[in-house]
Amino acid sequence: QAVLTQPSSxxxxxxxxxxxxxxxxxxxxxxxxxxxxYQQKPGSPPQYLLGFTSNSHKQRGSGVPSRxxxxxxxxxxxxxxxxxGLQSEDExxxxxLTWHNNAWVFGGGTKLTVL
Amino acid sequence: xxxxxESGGDLVQPGGSLRLSCAASGFTFTSYWMTWVRRAPGxxxxxxxxxxxxxxxxxYVDSVKGRFTISRDNAKNSLYLQMNSLxxxxxxxxYCGSPRYGxxxxxxxxxxxx
Numbered sequence: 433q434a435v436l437t438q439p440s441s442x443x444x445x446x447x448x449x450x451x452x453x454x455x456x457x458x459x460x461x462x463x464x465x466x467x468x469x470y471q472q473k474p475g476s477p478p479q480y481l482l483g484f485t486s487n488s489h490k491q492r493g494s495g496v497p498s499r500x501x502x503x504x505x506x507x508x509x510x511x512x513x514x515x516x517g518l519q520s521e522d523e524x525x526x527x528x529l530t531w532h533n534n535a536w537v538f539g540g541g542t543k544l545t546v547l
Numbered sequence: 548x549x550x551x552x553e554s555g556g557d558l559v560q561p562g563g564s565l566r567l568s569c570a571a572s573g574f575t576f577t578s579y580w581m582t583w584v585r586r587a588p589g590x591x592x593x594x595x596x597x598x599x600x601x602x603x604x605x606x607y608v609d610s611v612k613g614r615f616t617i618s619r620d621n622a623k624n625s626l627y628l629q630m631n632s633l634x635x636x637x638x639x640x641x642y643c644g645s646p647r648y649g650x651x652x653x654x655x656x657x658x659x660x661x
Binding site: 466 | 582584586591592593594597606608642644646647648649650651652653654
């Protein structure tokens with residue numbers, strides 16, 4: 433079972449909200465892990481969006497619009513990235529990331545299409 | 548302003564070697580764990596290796612253990628990745644940075660092909 437699982441794709445309309453999930457594998461408690469969210473567009477490096485630490489501290493990347501937010505959902509054992517009011521430039525790949533057993537682990541990524 | 552500039556990527560034959568470099572500026576390099584990640588064509592981001600601030604701890608993804616070596620020179624604010632016994636599946640854009648703080652370079656292309 434993968435450490436972090438993300439849906440492979442998601443589609444939504446401009447102006448609509450989008451919720452991207454990142455589920456931690458069974459047996460690992462999401463509240464015990466820092467979860468980071470990245471956006472990547474073709475030909476560009478990863479862009480840091482948000483981070484949620486194990487002590488509930490939230491951090492936002494420099495210049496990241498306020499319509500990007502997120503949280504941890506303990507009941508789902510998942511991290512959530514929420515984008516309100518989708519814009520065309522939000523079309524990208526989104527990755528969650530955590531430090532797990534002395535390794536950085538990425539989720540498989542969600543390709544977000546805005547159509 | 549934080550700057551990370553990777554270099555050293557190239558076209559190399561299977562079994563060959565490359566050394567990637569990452570020049571850091573704009574932050575206290577000696578205070579940060581540093582990491583290499585990569586993105587292969589058609590695939591997602593993959594962590595490759597991480598090194599502690601003083602170089603005393605190093606961690607690698609299983610697929611590169613024994614072939615790649617991460618190192619740093621704190622006097623030169625530089626990070627390195629020595630890549631030996633390269634395989635076609637190592638073809639990717641390689642990025643250096645700090646995942647926890649979101650700083651990344653623009654990447655350097657490594658292509659392994661005959």
